[in-house]
Amino acid sequence: MRVLVTGGAGYIGSFLVRWLLAQGHTVRVLDNLSTGRREAIPDVPVDVFDVRDSDAVSAITRNFAPEAIIHLAGVKSSAESVQRPHVYYDINVTGTAVLLRAAVLHGVERFVFSSSCAVYGSPQVCPVDERTAPRPQSPYGDTKLACERMLDWHARVSGMRFASLRYFNVAGAAEDGSLGQFTGPETVQLVPLAIKAALGGKPLQIFGGDYPTKDGTAVRDYIHVEDLAAAHVRVLERLDTSEVSGVYNLGTGQPASVQEIVTAVEEAAGRPVPHTMTCRRAGDPAVSWADAAQARQVFDWAPKRDLRDIVSSSWLWHTSSARSNG
Ligand SMILES: NC(=O)c1ccc[n+]([C@@H]2O[C@H](COP(=O)([O-])OP(=O)(O)OC[C@H]3O[C@@H](n4cnc5c(N)ncnc54)[C@H](O)[C@@H]3O)[C@@H](O)[C@H]2O)c1
Known part of the structure; x- marks a missing residue:
């Protein structure tokens, strides 16, 4: 498959790109390199643009004609989002809206979105499953929920198959030390x-x-980043029918x-x-x-x-x- 990965130069994205290449997919990355690193993904073309740049996003989607988009680009700190909500709504929600418009316009068939357990806020009962009513407690969690809903509505009009993957806490690095998370002084992990x-x-x-x-x-x-990346590849490959479209927890x-x-x-x-x-x-x-029983069952995936x-x-x-x- 031709797969466009937004945010592919970031922590999770760089692992995902490796997994996609290993499975023989053709990958292109769209990333503004605000936190991502070009050197983390030396083997794929990178379009250095902001995901909110609708002309660029539309041109890339038209020219590359991806069969699938995996959308990771965004900002991700709950604590920071409380201080700077406008930044979070702008990057996460506007960015997703721009990308969805291009995806629908250019007939993209599969769309995978990086959501977060932050949509649940403080769950009353754990383990928390996807039927639990979302109650985000930060602008960050709220932007993820808004994006999930936008994706659902866009899929209804276009027939695009989709998965919103609610990651829990992603951590870890490559077993051989070749790839990991670049962490500056601002890290909260x-x-x-x-x-x-x-x-x-x-x-x-x-x-x-x-x-x-x-x-x-x-x-x-805490879910290992390699297991999370492997899950995306499995999800992507199984999104060949709209019955599997939906929201899935990814945790251990x-x-x-x-x-x-x-x-x-x-x-x-x-x-x-x-x-x-x-x-x-x-x-x-x-x-x-x-x-995460749903993801295990539907996608035949399990963390290792x-x-x-x-x-x-x-x-x-x-x-x-x-x-x-x-
Ligand atoms: N790391 C976690 O534990 C975790 C948990 C739940 C959800 N997520 C979600 O997963 C996704 C990836 O997270 P990550 O940990 O790899 O973060 P990251 O910061 O390492 O990666 C984000 C990538 O998006 C790019 N980016 C940011 N804003 C952009 C913009 N406006 N236009 C284009 N590119 C932009 C960055 O340069 C970076 O490469 C995010 O959407 C995040 O909300 C992460």
């Missing part, structure tokens, strides 16, 4: 922050030690607490992770983990890697001296 603390950086700040969980710290569902269904991540990093590093315990952050759920793989691959990536990794 737990695993890189814990590794940086173990390597002598700023002590890790743990937000909340008094949650009603087994060790008092917040519980999440294995809850892990912040304290468990810290312990796993300490084991991989063979040294302590200096940390401080501070108060809870507004809007952070105590627990959030996925029921666990927390240990996430931490060991991340450790290898972040400690590799040959890399300027923020």
Whole structure:
């Protein structure tokens, strides 16, 4: 298939591009390189444009004539979105609207969208499945929900098959240390922050030690980026009938607490992770983990890697001296 990947130079996108190429697909990337890195995807053409640039998006879609679009381009911090909601609505919602218009206009048959567990807000019951009513607690989560709905409506008029994939917490790196997440000082991801603390950086700040969980710290569902990328390839290939169109959770269904991540990093590093315990952050759920049975069943996909793989691959990536990794 010819596949247009927006945001393909980013963390998840660069893994996805590798998986698509390995399966023999022809890939083109549209990315403004605001956080993505050209060098992460050396083997594919990259159109450096903003996804909100409707002329460019339309021309690329017309000329490349993709059979599928996978849309990852966007901004992704719940905390930042509370401070800068206009930026989030503009990039995420306008960008998706522009892309959908081009997709419908040029007859794209399959569309996969990067959604997020942030659409659920603080789930009352875990594991959370797709029937749970979405209640986003940040502009970020709200933009993802708005995009899911736009996609659904566009698919109805065009017959395009689609999947909105609600990722839980994506983490990890390539097993051989060849690819990972480039993290600058602004990163909010737990695993890189814990590794940086173990390597002598700023002590890790743990937000909340008094949650009603087994060790008092917040519980999440960490999915390895390789498993997530593999899921996209499987979804794409199975989107050959509109019966499978819909919304799917992508997680492991294995809850892990912040304290468990810290312990796993300490084991991989063979040294302590200096940390401080501070108060809870507004809007952070105590627990959030996925029921991903739907994706397993419909796409015959299952994650193959666990927390240990996430931490060991991340450790290898972040400690590799040959890399300027923020
Ligand atoms: N990382 C996670 O844990 C996670 C969880 C849930 C959902 N997601 C979603 O997955 C997608 C990819 O996330 P990621 O972790 O790879 O982030 P990332 O920041 O590494 O990748 C985003 C990519 O989009 C590009 N981009 C941003 N704004 C753009 C614009 N206006 N026009 C064109 N390109 C633009 C960036 O340059 C980058 O290459 C995002 O949509 C994010 O919301 C990520």
